[in-house]
Amino acid sequence: MKRLLAVIKVKRIQFIITTSFTLVTVLVMLFVGVMLYGKFAQTAEQNAYLHTQQILEQVKYNLDSYLNGMTQIFELVDDKIRRSKGLTADKLSEQLETIVETRKDIVSIAVFTRDGTLLATTPSKVLRSNTRLTEQSWFQKAIEDPTNLSFSLPHIQNLFKGEYTWVVSMSREILLHGPDGEIPAVLLVDVNFKEIDDLCQRVGLGKKGYVYIIDLVGNIVYHPQQQLIYVGLKNENRSLPLKHSYGSYVEETQDETRLITIKTIDQLGWKIIGVSYMDEIVTTKKEISRFIFWLLIFVIVIVLFVLHYLSAKISRPIKLLERSMEKVEQGDFSESEPIRGSHEVEQLSLRFHLMVAKVRELMHQIIREQEAKRKSELEVLQAQINPHFLYNTLNSVVRMVGNGKNEDVITTITSLSKLFRISLSRGKNIITVREELEHVRHYLIIQKMRYKQKFEYEIVLEDEDEVLNCLTLKLLLQPIVENAIYHGIEHLADPGRIRIYAGLIDGKVLLQVSDNGLGMSPDVLAQVKAGYYKSEEGSGVGIQNVQERIRLTFGEEYGLEIASEQEEGTVVRVWIPRQVAEERDRL
């Protein structure tokens, strides 16, 4: 597991953004989906129930009004007959004809005596034989219950020649005014069943659902599959609807679940029964769930793509930054392009680049300084064993020996020996001020010998105890003194004077070399300060070398100060930090 997580780099920003957002989206979508499904499914079911109820109500209303209309027509016919006192059968038929003509759905109107003899009919048709009309239900009901209008079940009208038509018969006993007073008769109005059949056939409950009608005792008035039921291919359970007048219940057989809804036509006691199939309601539910499922998939796919894009956009600059940091880590400080991205990342990148630039700058500086230091040290090393100086001095010594000045020879050689000893000073670069002053004193002694007492010198100390123990760089003063002799005093007519001062000022050590020599013009002074000017002879260690060494060792705030005036002389001040040497170093 850990390895797997490592492989897909779980901690990556891109991964974190994508997964967390996807998770949130999926959870929200699931929640919304479940809620929507619940609501939709519930609504779908309720709608199915409501829909069935409404359709049945509509069927009931239509049938009611149709039957009411028919009842009114029956009453109208009855009224006509009652008022037509003394009319002949032909005249009566003529009157009835006008009513039949107004309604296409009236198949026939007929009046029979109680023993079944036809009195009048319209439209006038020939009575068939073998009708058995007195046995027919409409006739018997009229005789049995003379006051109430009776509706028969739909049946084939077989009374008159012509077509066999499916009719519903309305019948009741009426009174006829005959020559012998009132005689009872049976009035029959046959209504085409097609109207009712059409009305019911048009009703659909879903794709498979249907409506059927039964009478009070369970006979089928209308059923779309009536013939199949009669031949035994279909069966309709009519026992439950028979017991109820209103309401709905769910009927379960082994194959299917059906919602049965019942309404009753009060007038006749006929029951309208709606059959709808639950699997169609369930199908709606399935469709909803399928829709929501696909919606979920769709949204997740879209979200994944969008998140992938977004997270890549967000994390890319960070990755780039990381990569450029890695490069720096590996030591590649080369300049790279700034990273574009969000404000924070851009700022971060900018700062980083600035930092890298600074580091790079510092590194270059260090390299430069190191190089300079090495160069200066090399120069110093060279100066330590300057053959030119040695040659000149030894020449002077030879001359002195020639002149028999043994005292001077001893002094010179002794000083030279001391000079070299300090100069070498066991390879150390840092020596005490005392040693440095000693060194420069021996140097001055030798030079004084060489230049035949052409100049005087003095060494002045201030705070003697402390300043002598302070640390300084080796060979700081010699090049300055060398300059003073070669450039300031050598060509001077008057006796020269060199003054060396050492003291503590403002917490720093000041070593100062002043002469009364020729001095420098401002131009030359500027050149010297800038480090361009270098003496042809001498140690070869220039002012610039001294300056550089001080600065590289002690920092920028230390170094040389040169003041010079022509015909007046030059003052060179050397500032170094006040660092007291350890006891053992002094030895």
Added chain:
Amino acid sequence: MRTAAVKRFSVYGLVVLVAVTLFYSCSAPLTDGEVDKKKTVALIVRMKHGDYWRTVKLGAEMAAKEYERNLNFYAPDYEEDASKQMELVQQAIADGSETIVVAPSDEQVLREAIKLTRERAIPILVLDTVGKDSAVKSYIGTDNYDMGMKAFEKMVYLIEKKGQIALLGTDRVKANAKRREQGVLDLLPRETQVELVANENIPLDKKQIGEWTRELIRKHPQLKGVIALDASTAIGVAEEMENSGLRDKVKIVAIDSPPEVLEYLQEGIISATIIQKPLSMGYLGVKYAVEASNGEAVPSLVDTGTKVIDRENMFWSENQKLLFPFVK
């Protein structure tokens, strides 16, 4: 850099486009009806008109609704128009029917239909005609032999087991009529007092049927009954009997129930008729066609049954729907 960004954007755009298209294509069927997706059953019968075939169609429509199939109805204008029917079979197959239910006019139509359906592995069911071919999933129809026997039995009952009778078919040799005739002939020896005086096939022509009937009565004055092996012949015989005033003397047993037969039946000129159940035929034809196309096993032979109808029972409510299938 710039082109890469453009490229990436166009890729994302494409993905979104595809996703939206997918989304709509999978949600679209929710709003559209699934009528077009319903499979189609083809019903090819022998004639467009007539209550018999209309009833077959009615039954087929009921089954199609129940099993949620489209029903394509094909029929020639005239009965026995075999070549036209053959075209219709080809048409039905070209229309992409899932199953073919056919009432073939003759052997050749059946053979052609079997050949065509076998090529395309479409199940085929045969209505009304019983044949023998293993390719046919199911034969659904009337047992015509039984029909003949029922007609003979009814006749024997009507003439009270003795007397001369005649058997009348059409000159068009038809497998169904042959089977009916065989049913009559096979039962004949059992009734020793019943004598078959004539057994003939004559053209379906009113005039010729009338002449044959007159000739028959002249030759056999003692004739008690006529069994007509199809409805049209029965109508012709009944008409002649009514005209010659023999309506009470000679009993007629008919086959099927067109309106004229029913009129004569109520009038008492035709004494009885043996009816088939075309509604069941149509209904079961489509029902088993659907089941066969679903790969379910269906019975190879289905007898839809017959019923003897006479003046007594013709208006019984359970018979009314059989005899008068259409609400007019």
